[in-house]
Amino acid sequence: MTALSMTGDLWIGDTPLIRNLALDMPAGRWCCLLGVSGVGKSTIARLIAGLPGPQRLDGALSTDDGQPLAQRVALMAQGGQLLPWANLVQNVTIGARLRGEKPDTARALALLEQVGLAGLEHRLPADLSGGQGQRVALARVLIEKAPIVVLDEPFSALDTLTRLAMQDLAARLLKGRTVVLITHDPLEAVRLSDRAWLLGPQGAQDIALPQTTTPRDFRTPEVLAAQAALLSRLHQDMACAG
Amino acid sequence: MRWLNYAPIRALIALGFALALWQLVVWVSGVPRFILPGPLRVGAALWDNAALLWEHARFTAVNLLAGLAAGIALGVVTALNLALSPGARLMLRPVLIFAQAVPVFALAPILTLWLGYGAASKIVVVMLVIYFPVTSAFFDGLMRLPAPLADLALMMRATPLRRLFLLQVPHALPALLSGLRLAVVYAPFAVIIGEWVGSSRGLGYLMLMANGRGQTDLMFAALFCLAGMSLLLFGALEKLGGIRS
Known part of the structure; x- marks a missing residue:
């Protein structure tokens, strides 16, 4: 297990995006970065994932074991990462095949069963619903044994009920990994996070969360209250930003 | 209905x-029949000269297919090389663009001079004419890997060769198919031009000869054979595209 810490100012080219970041993400926990559109959430996802772009961190991004981040992060994005020409097994094993390793088909089949896609292994992504597509993406993250997983708005294109089901599934299957969840959905943040921050240009503010275990039941009063509080804070942010 | x-x-x-x-x-x-023969007369010419037409059509078809195969193979290999190596892109792209600016049809007389009146000069004309559209269509497809898949390749630490063959090539197949469509349209032109410039066989030769002798009905018959050939090629290509998608 690997803890992650990120401090400093985030820049896009010559423009400051977020100042005074100080994020401590404990090992094996879910940390959530919440914010309105355009605040720089996905930029942080790309930064942690080590993907190229105009972003630059004037500060430090480090792990507690002192080893480099590269090669230890898996990313699941909103969509578009499935190969339309490949069936589900081939999609799940694409990492191994891209690296020139022997694909572990048996494990891919087992994972597809775990995410609830048994019997669909030889379908193409075009035959799947949006939720099923994200289940495949989740299986692909799981087959990569990366200790750190970045989820960049993975469920935002799904309808509410599918989203709730996917949140439960992801919480169950990603247990034990250090997860960075990027979202703009207050309920998602409240349900899944062990720690959560609200991002704004002046930095990240801590979000108070219910003292229960994740995934939290969306029907309990404390979850609903936390969601409402968060929503009104986001609403204020939006109003300030114009 | x-x-x-x-x-x-x-x-x-x-x-x-x-x-x-x-x-x-x-x-x-x-209208006199040596200016415009009616379809009945053309049909009769097709029937009467079936053996002659078959003989010449075979020569043209073989050259057409050989030129297509060579041009497509060369185009695909070039595009793969360009996609894989930035050095090759730097060196080869200007050459390719310059080559595109040369009207290849105009090279047919020179090619006939170099390669003679036989099959070789026709095959090379077809190859050169279709080379550029195939290369550029396929190369464009290879370089337009969608951003999420490019990210995937980076996250999964793909080797360049595997990125090419597991992501770029499958994604570029529809683009290659549109390049092939162009090739199939251009190739019959090219083979006929090659034959017009200098040949003693083939449908293009037959058309010139029939024209010279005032056998306009035979000329039209040869034209129909050529059109049939083009349609067959196009149909075969559409079948291929249908299988893939």
Whole structure:
């Protein structure tokens, strides 16, 4: 297990995006970065994932074991990462095949069963619903044994009920990994996070969360209250930003 | 009228109308047959010269297919190389663009001079004519890997060769198919030009010869053979595209 810490100012080219970041993400926990559109959430996802772009961190991004981040992060994005020409097994094993390793088909089949896609292994992504597509993406993250997983708005294109089901599934299957969840959905943040921050240009503010275990039941009063509080804070942010 | 939903039947009906109109124009206007023979006369010429046409069509078809195969192979290999190596892109792209600016048809006389009146000069003309459209269509497809898949390749630490063959090539196949469509349209032009410039066989040669002798009906018959050949090629390509998608 690997803890992650990120401090400093985030820049896009010559423009400051977020100042005074100080994020401590404990090992094996879910940390959530919440914010309105355009605040720089996905930029942080790309930064942690080590993907190229105009972003630059004037500060430090480090792990507690002192080893480099590269090669230890898996990313699941909103969509578009499935190969339309490949069936589900081939999609799940694409990492191994891209690296020139022997694909572990048996494990891919087992994972597809775990995410609830048994019997669909030889379908193409075009035959799947949006939720099923994200289940495949989740299986692909799981087959990569990366200790750190970045989820960049993975469920935002799904309808509410599918989203709730996917949140439960992801919480169950990603247990034990250090997860960075990027979202703009207050309920998602409240349900899944062990720690959560609200991002704004002046930095990240801590979000108070219910003292229960994740995934939290969306029907309990404390979850609903936390969601409402968060929503009104986001609403204020939006109003300030114009 | 359900049978009208079937496309080949609609095409046949349209063709029938066109032929009838043509025949009507010939009858009504009384145009001499060495200027414009009617479809009945062309049909008769097709029937009477079937063996001759077959002989020449075979020569043309073989050169056409050989040129297509060579041009496609060369184009695909070039595009793969360009996609894989930035050095090759730097060196080869200007050459390719310059090569595109040269009208390859105009090279046919030179190619005939170098390669003689036989099959080789025709094959090379076809190859050169289709080389650029195939290369550029496929290369464009290879370089337009969608951003999420490019990210995937980075996250999964893909080797360049595996990125090429597991992501870029499958994604570029529809682009290659449009390049092939262009190739199939250009190739019959190219092979006929090659034959016009200098040949003693082939449909292009037959057309020139028939034209010179005032056998306009035979010329049209040769033209129909060529059109049939193009249609077959196009149909084969569409079948190929249908299998893939």
